[in-house]
Amino acid sequence: MRALVTGAAGFLGSHLCDRLLAQGYRVVGMDNYLTGNAANLAHLRSSPNFQFLLHDVTNFIEVQGPLDGVLHFASPASPVDYLEFPIQTLKVGSLGTHKALGLSKAKTARFLLASTSEVYGDPLVHPQPESYWGNVNPVGPRGVYDEAKRFAEAMTMAYHRYHKLDTRIVRIFNTYGPRMRPRDGRVVSNFIVQALKGEPLTVYGDGSQTRSFCYVDDLIEGIVQLFERGGPEPTNLGNPQEFTVRHLAEVVLRLTGSRSPIVERPLPTDDPKVRQPDIRRACETLGWEPRVSLEDGLRRTIEYFRGIVG
Numbered sequence: 001m002r003a004l005v006t007g008a009a010g011f012l013g014s015h016l017c018d019r020l021l022a023q024g025y026r027v028v029g030m031d032n033y034l035t036g037n038a039a040n041l042a043h044l045r046s047s048p049n050f051q052f053l054l055h056d057v058t059n060f061i062e063v064q065g066p067l068d069g070v071l072h073f074a075s076p077a078s079p080v081d082y083l084e085f086p087i088q089t090l091k092v093g094s095l096g097t098h099k100a101l102g103l104s105k106a107k108t109a110r111f112l113l114a115s116t117s118e119v120y121g122d123p124l125v126h127p128q129p130e131s132y133w134g135n136v137n138p139v140g141p142r143g144v145y146d147e148a149k150r151f152a153e154a155m156t157m158a159y160h161r162y163h164k165l166d167t168r169i170v171r172i173f174n175t176y177g178p179r180m181r182p183r184d185g186r187v188v189s190n191f192i193v194q195a196l197k198g199e200p201l202t203v204y205g206d207g208s209q210t211r212s213f214c215y216v217d218d219l220i221e222g223i224v225q226l227f228e229r230g231g232p233e234p235t236n237l238g239n240p241q242e243f244t245v246r247h248l249a250e251v252v253l254r255l256t257g258s259r260s261p262i263v264e265r266p267l268p269t270d271d272p273k274v275r276q277p278d279i280r281r282a283c284e285t286l287g288w289e290p291r292v293s294l295e296d297g298l299r300r301t302i303e304y305f306r307g308i309v310g
């Protein structure tokens, strides 16, 4: 089996490459390093089953030789990143998904789209099942990511229905773990880095908004299972244990032993107030559920950041 992973140098893309290689796949990793980091793939440089191609997937994608799978993970994914790169975010979700689908079709390869819980926007249904259509502001600052991913899902289903392409759509909820960038801007990496540096933990708003945090190994396990034996309908993957942002800050302080204070900062525009995946579909069709508790996952992530934050 030979698979292409776009966004291979990113947080999730690089873990996915590791996991596919461990399962005996030959892997082609592709990235343009817009938000990816070459260091995430440095350990694979000498692997005979791994090949890296520097390429922006919004342009025609050329890969020599056969492919059995295309897993499309390229995109800025942190709110801070997609505010900084709004047009690239729209392009990679639309043009990039089209190119990746075209490549899949040409190679008769199975396609998996990394979609997102952001397709549900600021949800009016809680928790969010796949049947919920969402509450997205198309013209708000987050619209560039949300609408790009919604378009990407529509495009994927069009290739599935019209070209009979074998496709998967995973809606990924908040995920954390080693290889998040220290300045990624997302809440888990921000809080851990702030705690380790003795800086104030920046809670946006009053911290009563909720998220459900999944450890990266659990998520990658679910993605590979979905890719190998799932169906074309969108499938939520995430950890349904839901916490407030303030609770997360308190747990990070306790686990790091930091004396940093917690400070409040303005809530970003259109910041979803709640988020929790309904994972019944993944449980029933794949027998998958997350296993790593928030504390265990945070301990492993803190260990990683201790190694890179001076």
Ligand code: UDP
Binding pocket: 078, 079, 080, 174, 185, 186, 187, 188, 190, 191, 202, 203, 204, 205, 207, 209, 211, 245, 267, 268, 271, 272
């Ligand atoms: N957040 C926060 N402090 C930070 C970064 C984020 O309180 O330093 C909040 C943010 O407003 C949101 C939640 O944490 O309510 C999760 O934010 P993140 O950027 O990780 O991802 P999102 O779930 O919003 O896509």
